[in-house]
Amino acid sequence: MxxxxxxxxxxxxEATQKTNYQFVGAQLKTETFSEDNLRMDISGGVAMGSPLMNYLNISEFFYQNRxxxxxxxxxxxxxxxxxxxxxRWNFGVWQPVFKWNPLAPEEQGLSGIFWQVDKPLYTFVLFAxxxxIPNQGPSFEIENGDFAKGNPWFHQPPQSVRIWNEATAMQYRFDQPNESQIVxxxxxxxxIAFGDxxxxxxxxxxxxxxxxxxxxGYQGSLDLSTLKGNVELQPQVFYHSLTGMDVTYKYNKWKMxxxxxxxxxxxxxxxxxxxxxxxxxxALLVSPFIEWDNGMWAFNIMRLDIFGGEVKEVGENLANTPLTNLYPFQEANQVSVLTNLNMGGGQRLFVKLSYTQSDKNDFELIRANSRYRLSGLWSLFGEMQVLKAGPTNKNNVNDIAQFANNDRLMFGISYAL
Incomplete structure (x- = not known):
């Protein structure tokens, strides 16, 4: 709790009128080394007085049989x-991600049937x-044709466009397909992984x-009686094929x-x-990395480049930038430091600090996560994200810059039952 x-x-x-939210949350998580056949990692939170900030993250929930x-x-x-x-980048290309806070996405599992073979020099997995279940983003509501301003992590479409050189208000309708069409x-x-x-x-x-x-997808029209633009939005599932390859080498405390x-x-x-x-x-995505870990301290450096992967829109009345974006950014460098320190008396300090920077997408993002375990039951924890980002345009499309004013500080206390 x-x-x-x-x-x-x-x-x-200025994303919402409130700048401070209080949460009551809980997490159900199986012990890492437990032999239980039913395993889970489920967390949720209720924001008092702000229902659009509530969340439920089912990261894992599966039955295993050896x-x-x-x-x-x-x-x-x-x-x-x-x-x-x-x-490493939490992109959600392979496995979906929980993006309640898009500046700190969390990886979730695929849902289905898995068969895994583990041998000393190879691992083989089949999945069907x-x-x-797609990426889980921030909650939103549409009230009287306008997106409710209740969640600072939901990026609203334009509230007005210029028609006949006049600013014209927009009214939106979200055409939600049947759940079975999505699920x-x-x-x-x-x-298959082979080697030591x-x-x-x-x-x-x-x-x-x-x-x-x-x-x-979207389509719009102008209501001449009210001089308001009507926009209908509709999501659709599309398929893709992924091929990945990883080559790693580990020596003592180093891995590259x-x-x-x-x-x-x-x-x-x-x-x-x-x-x-x-x-x-x-798109071709490439990321080299190198890390050092001695159990108490860890350092990691990695680079990301995406070749291709552009999204072009066709049709009438196109938006300034595409409404669908496959990747949060196209290029970045990241440096991170992790600590796992024994403070004595059963107390431990866990800290992760990362700095992510992109010249192409013009942003700098600092993230910090910490947990101070006071005992086997009580812990203090906190998070922070600070972002500096330039404007987006057709040559700089990314999901980061729109949250340039959402610098965030969170702190709390937890109790393990």
Missing amino acids: KLFSDSYISPEF QRTTETFYIGRKKLLWNELDS SPLY LQNSYGAK PQAFRTQISYLYGPDNVLAL GISGLWDRPNKEKLFEDQWSQPIFED
Whole structure:
């Protein structure tokens, strides 16, 4: 159980009228080394007086059955290391991410059936599923054609556009498809990793299934009686195939490697002709990394480059920038430091501090997470994100800059039952 307070500390913050939120939260998590067949990692929080800030994050929830010493069968929602790049950057290309706070996404597991074989020098995994759960973003509501201003992490579409050189107010309608149209989607994949985990190791993985981002189509019209623009929004599922390869080398406290990912979205038409809709380009993602870890301190440096991956929109009355974006940014460098210090008397201090910077996408992001374990039951914890970002345009499309005024400070206390 936990109690915490979320505060937005930038003087330019204007996403909502409130700048401080109080939460009551809970987490159900199986012990790391538990032999229980049913395993879970579920967390949620209720924001007092601000229902749009409530959240539920089902990161993992699965049943496992060891058929032999080296073979395990899983059914449910489970996280696996499909691709180093996707897990290290929390991009949500392979596995979905929880983006209640888009500046601090958290990886979630795929949902389906898994069969895993673990041998000393190789690991093999098969995956299949008839279900699909996309990325989980911030909550929103539409009231009288306007997006309610109740969640600072929901980026609203333009509230007005210029028609006939006059500022014209916009009214929105979200055409939500039937849940079965979203959830009932097939996917399958496999991965094989071979080599010594404590030395040289290579992993190859493949997945075909729906993208964790929904494509957003829209169409608009002008109501001459009210001189207001009417915009209808509609999400659609689209499929892609992923091929990944990781090469890593570990020596004593050092680990280094390079991870690549080839993302190939399907090119079929998603909407009827009258809809403005996105067209997705193939992308190659590459990320080298190096880290040092002695158990108490860890340092990590990594780089990300995306070649291709542009989103172009076709249709009438196009927005200034595409409403659908596959990747949060196209290029970045990140340096992080982690600590796990024994403070004596059963007390421990955990801290992670990271600095992410991009010249191409023009931003600098500092994130800090900390937890001070007072005892086996009580802990103090906190988070911080501070962002400096330049304006976006057609040459700089990213999901980071829109939160430049959402500098955040959170602190709280937790009790383990």
